[in-house]
Amino acid sequence: MNRLADNAERVPVLIAGGSLVGLSASLFLGRLGIGHLLVEKHPRTSHHPRGRGNNIRTMELFRTAGVESAIREAASVLADNHGILQTPSLTGTEGNWLFREMDPGARPPGSALPDGACAARTTWSRCC
Numbered sequence: 758m759n760r761l762a763d764n765a766e767r768v769p770v771l772i773a774g775g776s777l778v779g780l781s782a783s784l785f786l787g788r789l790g791i792g793h794l795l796v797e798k799h800p801r802t803s804h805h806p807r808g809r810g811n812n813i814r815t816m817e818l819f820r821t822a823g824v825e826s827a828i829r830e831a832a833s834v835l836a837d838n839h840g841i842l843q844t845p846s847l848t849g850t851e852g853n854w855l856f857r858e859m860d861p862g863a864r865p866p867g868s869a870l871p872d873g874a875c876a877a878r879t880t881w882s883r884c885c
């Protein structure tokens with residue numbers, strides 16, 4: 758028989774993993790007032806980057822949750838980080854740079870839109 762320990766905590770939602778999906782779920786559940794517990798097996802953020810940017814729709818959702826400016830501030834340390842290096846090894850210099858010059862997400866919020874661009878109130882953001 759399954760029996761919870763006397764000091765066990767019951768929560769409506771258990772979120773396993775505190776990365777992009779888990780933290781976003783926690784943020785949006787919290788805004789709805791839904792109690793939850795997030796568990797993450799690592800004590801800190803990953804050493805390996807797993808995101809170069811958040812697209813416009815993602816940033817719109819983060820803006821509604823009030824965290825857009827915090828994300829941009831955290832991402833500002835990567836302002837000079839351009840392009841993707843496609844490489845067979847993390848230790849060498851061999852590889853091909855992709856998108857090194859072209860960076861459509863570099864438009865600062867509030868600046869003029871390029872011709873034909875849709876008028877979203879926010880922009881692509883680098884990941885932090």
Ligand SMILES: Cc1cc2nc3c(=O)[nH]c(=O)nc-3n(C[C@H](O)[C@H](O)[C@H](O)COP(=O)(O)OP(=O)(O)OC[C@H]3O[C@@H](n4cnc5c(N)ncnc54)[C@H](O)[C@@H]3O)c2cc1C
Nearest residue numbers: 773774775776777778779796797798799806807808809810
């Ligand atoms: C090189 C690279 C570049 C990318 N670039 C982009 C990009 O520019 N933009 C974009 O949107 N996406 C990008 N992605 C994809 C993006 O990183 C993933 O879609 C995203 O990380 C998935 O998030 P997730 O929370 O589902 O999973 P993960 O990020 O894999 O996180 C899972 C979390 O769960 C934790 N966990 C696992 N098992 C347990 C357990 N048993 N108990 C507790 N915690 C546990 C892990 O420690 C981890 O923190 C990129 C991915 C890679 C690899």
